Amino acid sequence: MSTAPTERPKAATPRSLSGLAPFLRPYRGRIVLALTFMVLAAMATLVLPVALKTLIDEGLVAAEPGARLMALREHFGALFGVGAALGLFSAARFYMVTWLGERVTADLRNAVYAHVVQQSPEFFETTATGEVLSRLTTDTTLVQTVVGSSLSMGLRNAVMGIGALGMLVATNPYVMGQVLGILVLVVLPALLFGRRVRKLSRASQDRVADSSAIAAEVLNAVPVVQSYTQEKREASRFTLSTEAAFDTAKKRTLVRSILVAFIITATFGALLWGLYQGTQAVIRGDITAGHLGQTVLYVIVLVSSVAVLSEVYGDLLRAAGASERLMELLVAHSPVAEPAKPRALPPTKRGSRVTLQGLRFHYPSRPNQAALMDFNLDVQPGETVALVGPSGAGKTTVFQLLLRFYDAEAGQVQVDGVDVREAALSDLRQRIGIVPQDSVIFSASAMDNIRYGRPEASDDEVIAAAKAAFAHEFISALPGGYQSFLGERGVRLSGGQRQRISIARAILKNPPLLLLDEATSALDAESERMVQAALEAAMAHRTTLVIAHRLATVQKADRIVVMEAGRIVDQGTHAELIERDGLYARLAAMQFGLEGSAPAVSLVAS
Structure with a gap:
């Protein structure tokens, strides 16, 4: 109700x-x-x-x-x-x-x-x-x-x-x-x-x-x-x-x-x-x-x-x-309000710097359960950081606060040295690209769906983004090519195809800060290999935060941040975390136990 x-x-x-x-x-x-x-x-x-x-x-x-x-x-x-x-x-x-x-x-x-x-x-x-x-x-x-x-x-x-x-x-x-x-x-x-x-x-x-x-x-x-x-x-x-x-x-x-x-x-x-x-x-x-x-x-x-x-x-x-x-x-007034005098975000070349200091946050619908508590994280420009941990650890909440869908109750969220509450919402979100776990496809053509990331982009730029996301081949095979209507919520595409359209949209936007929320979760092994290569190219020269789902993504990250119950419990490289035999090592062992010698380990996202 x-x-x-x-x-x-x-x-x-x-x-x-x-x-x-x-x-x-x-x-x-x-x-x-x-x-x-x-x-x-x-x-x-x-x-x-x-x-x-x-x-x-x-x-x-x-x-x-x-x-x-x-x-x-x-x-x-x-x-x-x-x-x-x-x-x-x-x-x-x-x-x-x-x-x-x-x-x-x-x-x-x-x-x-x-x-x-x-x-x-x-x-x-x-x-x-x-x-x-x-x-x-x-x-x-x-x-x-x-x-x-x-x-x-x-x-x-x-x-x-x-x-x-x-x-x-x-x-x-x-x-x-x-x-x-x-x-x-x-x-x-x-x-x-x-x-x-x-x-x-x-x-x-x-x-x-x-x-x-x-x-x-x-x-x-x-x-x-x-x-x-x-x-x-x-x-x-x-x-x-x-x-x-x-x-x-x-x-x-x-x-x-x-x-x-x-x-x-x-x-x-x-x-x-x-x-x-x-x-x-x-x-x-x-x-x-x-x-x-x-x-x-x-x-x-x-x-x-x-x-x-x-x-x-x-x-x-x-x-x-x-x-x-x-x-x-x-x-109805949104609690996330535009600042009266917004601060301009400084220009960036190698990606954005992300600083999260002393964050405390509860979702309004769950006031008694902390989503983040005393959370601190500093991500340097151009760095790729993976967030891993069990369901409910607060990984997706970090993305929500970065995009300023919610405001933290305590602490600061800064992008390039500017508190997100002091920046114009359009400027902040224009600087961030996101590939969600559940790809959103609009009732429009493939061309328009990819161009959603940058409406003024030319057809050639859209096609280049599709090629980078390994989506060009299946789009070209559609009856109308890039002008093919994809149906409501993309019902005419497979899950992996919808995900690649979403990745192409983010690549076309070309933001200095990229958020990947289990971006390869809907792909088969072959598609994942191709898209992973596209994502690695997309992550170059920009800051990337990844909610980890596959070990391949985790292994290539500059740093892995392990979260549990809204807190950071460990961080380091893949090898360092395995050696410490903590939560990350236990999650990896559980996945290996399920898949034997499979090259990927699933770390469930919140």
């Missing part, structure tokens, strides 16, 4: 939509135009009853038979003109508000996504990817519905309702007083039901997000699910989640249905009561038939406006919950 990045309030209110103001502000001109067309359309609607009154009183009742035909033509022409104006203004309003809805939603989605991808890994320790995807899709769609439709309808009906109320006050205060009483009976229950709808709307969106989180997790691990024949179990788990979302949505829909039923009944009752009062006034001779028609139409406009506003209010409550969830993502 995922949790939100910030504490959730008990319920959203329409006031929560104020968070959209920064996204609406750039389009003030279009908003003014939309409001202008909306007011004009509302005014055209309000003119219709007056035109109808004139038609009845002057075209049907008062005129002589000869003149009546001419009057009818004139009045019907005027009515057509009003209708045409209503159609024109309504079309212009629809276009403007729909454009605003689409544009604001796109801007909001872009802003949320751009903000989320800048968050540190700590953010994703507590927020599932599916939760974020749900907010980017479902919640933004709700916001789009309100900005591009419901809000405009609400404002339009508010203008018409106020206008109709004003005309009723001017033409028939008696009927207006009764209608106001009915409106109170309609509005009060809507406000009472609104609180319940608001809570259920937020709960419904949370349940949908839970389903999205489950789907995202399982779809990214389909081979594992199928290999353990857990398809039915995962389908059942997803079904339970969607059923929970359905149950919540059903409750919300039931409450809104009751509200709609009450509003329609009250609206119909108000219409009949106004019509009854009007017919009695005509019979008494107090008003004309045209006046009655005008009054009835204004009552219809007023009460229907209230009915629409009640419906829009429910949409606003749902959108308020969606807006609130999106704002939670936008206000």
Whole structure:
């Protein structure tokens, strides 16, 4: 179960939509135009009853038979003109508000996504990817519905309702007083039901997000699910989640249905009561038939406006919950912040110097277990240092702190004499290249995947990097060569091929500091031999930190650092460590015991 990045309030209110103001502000001109067309359309609607009154009183009742035909033509022409104006203004309003809805939603989605991808890994320790995807899709769609439709309808009906109320006050205060009483009976229950709808709307969106989180997790691990024949179990788990979302949505829909039923009944009752009062006034001779028609139409406009506003209010409550969830993502602040005045990293020729002093670090999700404790390491420019040790020793954590995915609780991490907290994140990470254990392949071509390391690189430079990583041969054999689409997460490639693409990406970046996290773990013996040669060439003239997996890598390192429980317990060359008969020698002996005289020894990485 995922949790939100910030504490959730008990319920959203329409006031929560104020968070959209920064996204609406750039389009003030279009908003003014939309409001202008909306007011004009509302005014055209309000003119219709007056035109109808004139038609009845002057075209049907008062005129002589000869003149009546001419009057009818004139009045019907005027009515057509009003209708045409209503159609024109309504079309212009629809276009403007729909454009605003689409544009604001796109801007909001872009802003949320751009903000989320800048968050540190700590953010994703507590927020599932599916939760974020749900907010980017479902919640933004709700916001789009309100900005591009419901809000405009609400404002339009508010203008018409106020206008109709004003005309009723001017033409028939008696009927207006009764209608106001009915409106109170309609509005009060809507406000009472609104609180319940608001809570259920937020709960419904949370349940949908839970389903999205489950789907995202399982779809990214389909081979594992199928290999353990857990398809039915995962389908059942997803079904339970969607059923929970359905149950919540059903409750919300039931409450809104009751509200709609009450509003329609009250609206119909108000219409009949106004019509009854009007017919009695005509019979008494107090008003004309045209006046009655005008009054009835204004009552219809007023009460229907209230009915629409009640419906829009429910949409606003749902959108308020969606807006609130999106704002939670936008206000989430990464604990890894850019320095106010970043220090420039000095130029380097032979690789970067790495200095780790007195580091202490706990992962936020594991506050009681130290990942690093009193950790000190100094790596000279151009030096290759291997980090070895059992699982959980803290080797990968060293990489995480160097890349400043997290900040150490105590101590310093320096690259070329500059504390990483004082350097711009882009400058720091541009200086570091990493080949992870699990190669990341994007849904793009082989060319674009390698060029990800340096987007401005030419095709020839990309091909040269692929050749250095021994990836050129299998890429050229693909149906489209370097333009071949590799599939989502590289499903069209083998594990070793994906790893070589990742290595080519790092070689193309050509950084002064290279981090290899078991870079040959997915390769067979022949591929490992070729890639190892490529890595050795890539490691030349730069500083390299290697999380060791194969003895071949360890043997060629300038220094081997042995880690256990977040501390350095020994360091030296391969021969020196074997001679000391410590942890390193025991790990090597265990591996030799598994593989006999095999030339590689596996040292599991954390």
